[in-house]
Amino acid sequence: xxxxxxxxxxxxxxxxxxxxxxxxxxxxxxxxxxxxxxxxxxxxxxxxxxxxxxxxxxxxxxxxxxxxxxxxxxxxxxxxxxxxxxxxxxxxxxxxxxxxxxxxxxxxxxxxxxxxxxx
Numbered sequence: 647x648x649x650x651x652x653x654x655x656x657x658x659x660x661x662x663x664x665x666x667x668x669x670x671x672x673x674x675x676x677x678x679x680x681x682x683x684x685x686x687x688x689x690x691x692x693x694x695x696x697x698x699x700x701x702x703x704x705x706x707x708x709x710x711x712x713x714x715x716x717x718x719x720x721x722x723x724x725x726x727x728x729x730x731x732x733x734x735x736x737x738x739x740x741x742x743x744x745x746x747x748x749x750x751x752x753x754x755x756x757x758x759x760x761x762x763x764x765x
Contacts, residue, residue, distance in 0.1 A: 698712070699712060700712065700713070700757050702757070704726070708728065709726050709727050709728045709729060710726070710727055710729070711724055711725065711726045711727075711737065712724075712725060712727070712757075713725070713754060713757050716739065716740035716741070716751075718739065718740070718741060719740050719741055719744075719750075719751060720740075720750065720751075721740030721741075721743060721744075721750065721751030721752075721753075722740055722743075722751070722754055723736050723737075723738065723739050723740050724736070724737045724738040724757070725737060
């Protein structure tokens with residue numbers, strides 16, 4: 647059959663490329679240096695970026711709001727940022743989100759900010 651020689655050639659090429667990658671001095675150096683390894687990059691949270699959001703732009707474009715961990719209680723504050731100045735204002739502190747008779751703020755699952763009801 648005609649597909650066997652092509653399959654054999656493709657496998658041989660793949661084997662050569664894989665062998666070259668494994669024996670590459672750069673990859674080998676990363677695995678043995680003890681400083682920066684593929685394992686540290688891909689199997690740890692060490693290089694994970696900090697999260698951001700959700701962010702919602704205000705209707706007038708003057709800034710955006712987001713939620714952040716509160717510094718006073720275990721909960722989330724709703725904060726506003728002015729992108730021109732970088733000014734940060736807490737609009738709704740987590741302490742205001744504690745229902746009567748409870749000790750913890752409400753948990754926000756889907757944060758939306760609106761100044762007027764939508765029709």
